[in-house]
Amino acid sequence: KALDELEKELIRIMKIVGLSGDFKNIYRTDSPEYRALTQATFIEMWNRGLIYEALRPNAYCPGCKTTIAEAEIVYEELPTQLVYIKFKVKETGEEIIIATTRPELLCSCQLVIFNPEDERYKKLEGKHAIVPIYGREVPILPHPSASPEFGTGLAMICSYGDQTDIMIFRELRLKEIVAITPEGRMSEEAGKYAGLTVKQAREKIIEDLEKEGILVKKERIVHRTPTCERSKDPIEFIPMKDFYLKQLEFKEKILELQKNIKFLPEFQRQILLNWINSITIDWPISRRRYYGTEIPIWYCKKCGKPNLPEPGKYYVPWKEKPPFERCKYCGHDEFRGEERTFDTWMDSSITPLFISFFKRDEKLFKKLYPNAIRPQGKDIVRTWLYYSILRCFLLTGKLPWKYAWITGYGVDEKGKKMSKSKGNIIYPLPLIEKYGADALRFWSAQETSLGYDFRCSEKRVEIAYRFIVKLWNVARFISLFPFPEENVELEETDKWILSELSNLIKKCLKGYKEFNFFIPATEIREFVWNLFAPHYLEMVKKRAYGESFSEEEKKSAWFTMHTVLKNLLLLLAPITPFITEYIWMKMYSKESIHLQSFPEFEGYEEYSSFTQKILEFNSFVWGLKKEKNISLKDSIKVEIPQELKIFEKDLKAMHNIRDL
Ligand SMILES: [Zn+2]
Ligand SMILES: [Zn+2]
Numbered sequence: 001k002a003l004d005e006l007e008k009e010l011i012r013i014m015k016i017v018g019l020s021g022d023f024k025n026i027y028r029t030d031s032p033e034y035r036a037l038t039q040a041t042f043i044e045m046w047n048r049g050l051i052y053e054a055l056r057p058n059a060y061c062p063g064c065k066t067t068i069a070e071a072e073i074v075y076e077e078l079p080t081q082l083v084y085i086k087f088k089v090k091e092t093g094e095e096i097i098i099a100t101t102r103p104e105l106l107c108s109c110q111l112v113i114f115n116p117e118d119e120r121y122k123k124l125e126g127k128h129a130i131v132p133i134y135g136r137e138v139p140i141l142p143h144p145s146a147s148p149e150f151g152t153g154l155a156m157i158c159s160y161g162d163q164t165d166i167m168i169f170r171e172l173r174l175k176e177i178v179a180i181t182p183e184g185r186m187s188e189e190a191g192k193y194a195g196l197t198v199k200q201a202r203e204k205i206i207e208d209l210e211k212e213g214i215l216v217k218k219e220r221i222v223h224r225t226p227t228c229e230r231s232k233d234p235i236e237f238i239p240m241k242d243f244y245l246k247q248l249e250f251k252e253k254i255l256e257l258q259k260n261i262k263f264l265p266e267f268q269r270q271i272l273l274n275w276i277n278s279i280t281i282d283w284p285i286s287r288r289r290y291y292g293t294e295i296p297i298w299y300c301k302k303c304g305k306p307n308l309p310e311p312g313k314y315y316v317p318w319k320e321k322p323p324f325e326r327c328k329y330c331g332h333d334e335f336r337g338e339e340r341t342f343d344t345w346m347d348s349s350i351t352p353l354f355i356s357f358f359k360r361d362e363k364l365f366k367k368l369y370p371n372a373i374r375p376q377g378k379d380i381v382r383t384w385l386y387y388s389i390l391r392c393f394l395l396t397g398k399l400p401w402k403y404a405w406i407t408g409y410g411v412d413e414k415g416k417k418m419s420k421s422k423g424n425i426i427y428p429l430p431l432i433e434k435y436g437a438d439a440l441r442f443w444s445a446q447e448t449s450l451g452y453d454f455r456c457s458e459k460r461v462e463i464a465y466r467f468i469v470k471l472w473n474v475a476r477f478i479s480l481f482p483f484p485e486e487n488v489e490l491e492e493t494d495k496w497i498l499s500e501l502s503n504l505i506k507k508c509l510k511g512y513k514e515f516n517f518f519i520p521a522t523e524i525r526e527f528v529w530n531l532f533a534p535h536y537l538e539m540v541k542k543r544a545y546g547e548s549f550s551e552e553e554k555k556s557a558w559f560t561m562h563t564v565l566k567n568l569l570l571l572l573a574p575i576t577p578f579i580t581e582y583i584w585m586k587m588y589s590k591e592s593i594h595l596q597s598f599p600e601f602e603g604y605e606e607y608s609s610f611t612q613k614i615l616e617f618n619s620f621v622w623g624l625k626k627e628k629n630i631s632l633k634d635s636i637k638v639e640i641p642q643e644l645k646i647f648e649k650d651l652k653a654m655h656n657i658r659d660l
Contacts (some may be wrong), residue, residue, distance in 0.1 A: 099151025
């Protein structure tokens with residue numbers, strides 16, 4: 001129900017800000033139709049041997065009580081204690097000291113390692129250490145995973161403190177001791193600590209070790225701790241039976257394929273590359289969550305083998321009868337439905353297929369797939385983007401899109417991440433009510449270049465709003481004059497601003513081609529604020545009103561002002577759709593601006609060389625008047641520089657320059 005309301009609210013905001021989506025055709029990844037496709041793709045991958053079940057230690061969140069994928073782990077710098085514990089060497093009776101942040105895992109310690117380069121411990125190779133409290137003898141071996149700089153350079157290997165432990169257990173085929181239960185409590189293996197939570201057990205064992213004189217030192221450190229992205233709980237590594245989707249064997253292929261996706265901006269590709277290169281295990285896709293798409297399997301109660309239904313329908317095995325009578329392996333007729341669900345990315349990774357009517361309308365699918373673009377945030381590159389590439393490639397043999405458009409985070413005005421607890425969230429609706437949707441859109445376009453984090457604050461939106469007002473005032477001024485129908489002979493000043501317009505169009509179109517709205521937004525703002533309004537419009541104002549100018553000269557100004565405004569509206573329409581549409585319909589056409597093409601105007605290139613000189617001259621005269629303490633309208637005696645002589649008439653009118 002909460003989701004339904006959120007959905008309504010989101011769609012309302014989307015409409016208000018002017019997103020032109022097909023709102024009759026929205027999809028939700030938890031709809032029966034969508035889930036049927038998730039299940040169908042699972043069944044297909046299962047039949048092709050891309051999925052297997054395995055019991056292996058995996059990242060497990062005791063808070064969410066489920067296995068999670070590497071992609072759902074976030075590493076946090078958390079404060080913890082590094083404790084130094086005495087072990088005895090069995091053969092010599094000498095004492096060695098091992099530092100660890102996980103003393104509660106002593107019960108599952110199966111090995112002590114030192115770095116092969118570490119001269120201090122070479123003599124220990126092949127000997128045995130006696131694990132305190134538990135008295136078990138474990139081998140001492142050299143291993144490159146031990147860092148001579150960490151603690152004493154000796155490390156205990158337990159099942160399981162981290163990925164290194166898992167790797168070494170696997171590599172050396174050590175016998176696993178399961179120290180922690182899926183509830184996040186110590187198992188029977190922990191002896192007197194059984195039943196305690198991991199945290200309680202850690203405190204208790206530190207206390208005991210101190211009493212016994214086995215703990216020789218405690219250090220407060222900040223430790224890079226794997227935590228659950230959702231619940232923020234520290235991750236444990238617990239052996240669990242899970243389904244895996246093969247991904248390791250496709251790493252090279254995907255590294256090759258991704259080259260064909262154009263990343264906007266290019267530097268965000270690195271997130272994907274780093275991620276693919278860091279993948280060490282296949283993707284665990286089963287979850288022990290209640291809310292999720294059900295894994296469509298029924299197990300035979302006699303032979304235990306998994307039976308899968310035909311793809312195409314949405315199945316809920318834990319509460320439904322299977323759509324078949326007998327086990328296809330032994331012919332038995334009683335089944336137990338699977339209770340686990342999928343990792344949510346199993347759903348989200350096929351959005352490109354769902355929106356293209358994959359398996360629902362093959363003709364339409366051929367037209368719509370691959371999609372053009374994936375717009376998304378940089379925080380879900382290793383999940384949504386990567387898993388989409390993997391799954392869509394495995395299912396269609398093709399990449400899902402040509403472009404990946406990756407945005408940064410919205411942060412608060414001090415650059416901090418927004419969160420409910422910090423109370424620094426900025427909601428869009430009140431800002432839209434105050435400044436309008438166009439101001440919000442223009443702000444978001446001009447705030448930062450594509451891919452960078454952008455700061456959200458009311459002040460920044462207000463600044464964007466001022467530009468909208470400026471555009472409105474410019475249009476209102478120009479609307480005072482008619483747009484001449486007949487051909488006009490252009491004046492020099494008019495050719496000059498058209499040359500700048502031509503430059504502006506080129507820059508804007510380049511920005512749009514890269515889907516980087518920052519470029520057109522900032523270029524247009526710069527053009528209107530600092531060139532068109534203060535310089536050009538001031539230069540031609542008197543001519544436009546026809547004060548001591550000929551009819552021809554006047555019409556040239558009218559024509560040019562309207563030409564520039566028209567093109568500005570066309571360039572701005574994707575960013576500020578409402579005000580541009582309003583002005584466009586009022587002044588230029590009965591047909592929506594959003595049905596027009598981008599402008600292609602080009603010309604008068606050579607006039608751009610005057611721009612700097614015009615700006616300098618105007619500023620010089622304004623400064624001079626200020627210095628003399630006379631108003632801008634007052635007349636003044638100034639010499640117009642030789643190179644600006646062609647604009648003399650307009651400049652004289654603008655500044656009210658008297659002849660020397
Ligand atoms: Zn969790
Ligand atoms: Zn059977």
